[in-house]
Amino acid sequence: MDGRHARGAHTRRVTLARAVDIATVDGLEGLTLGRLAAELQLSKSGIFAHFGSKEELQLATISFAEEVFTEHVLRPAFQAPRGKPRLLTLFERWMDFSRARVFAGGCFFSTVMAEFDAREGKVRDVVVRWRTTWSELLTRLIEEAVEEGHLTPGIDVSQLVFELTAFGRAANHDSLLTRDDSHYDRALTALRARLGESD
Template structure:
């Protein structure tokens, strides 16, 4: 095997490990992501999996990055064509509802699960999850502020409060879909969000 093909094979193996890790972590959490489980699922040796990352924490961080990339494509990317302000805000939130409704990941919203798993911990994985949540909330807040400036939402609208309430509706949707398997949950979420943003 030439050095170039060897490098390509190593990169493909690493990507396959991270992809499998993302699917597993969406259901079983980042702590449920073990080197042994990935090795068994992918037909690799434990040392073969570990050799790509060096530690479980590095693997977890790679999975968080992969989840962020997926979220960027499936949620943020789907809303980018909408004009900024209220229409972009509605598009972002609808993309998130659709992302969970379509079951893009087998465990629902990766970041909802990871936030619950790591909220009271410390360290690089918690910081990565918290940082990405902060970016999402900042982007929503920006669209609320732009909507207020354009007169699409009432003057004096508290953007922090709107983002807080939107987050509550989205968390409730993920909860209802994952725990209760409630097929009416997406429609309920859309109704609640429409009322909030009227």
């Protein structure tokens, strides 16, 4: 039983890793059990046993993307000192993550937010929750930077959250479209300048 469980867990992770790559290029709607089975040379019934439906597969893919993003971006960022250094490290790690194409199509969440912004349903609800959590995280880090004396008290936190997110999304989008990674450097320059104005 332990051996079967280990093989099943491995198959699930391999499947989700491929699903994330597909989703960043073709969207979550581009995911099908049949496509994954064919690309990974697995049985469709075996894939179905893990996910059961396309929606379950989409939700599991989002969850897996969150795990990978946490490992590559969030955990390292929280090793940085509290305040502006942590905020900058988070942004830098995010840009490095997208630039390295850890996911084939760049930032997974930028892709799925654009795909589901005008839709309804469980998948959109999960995407919206992730977007809310991300904004709350940035808000917390900016407020900590104010507490540490790194940013000016009274700064418009919501505006800075908007700008930071916009810089990152623009860099991801423009780099993918033009095949030019200099957009990530421009986003970092823009954020450093913005934070410098608040010193």
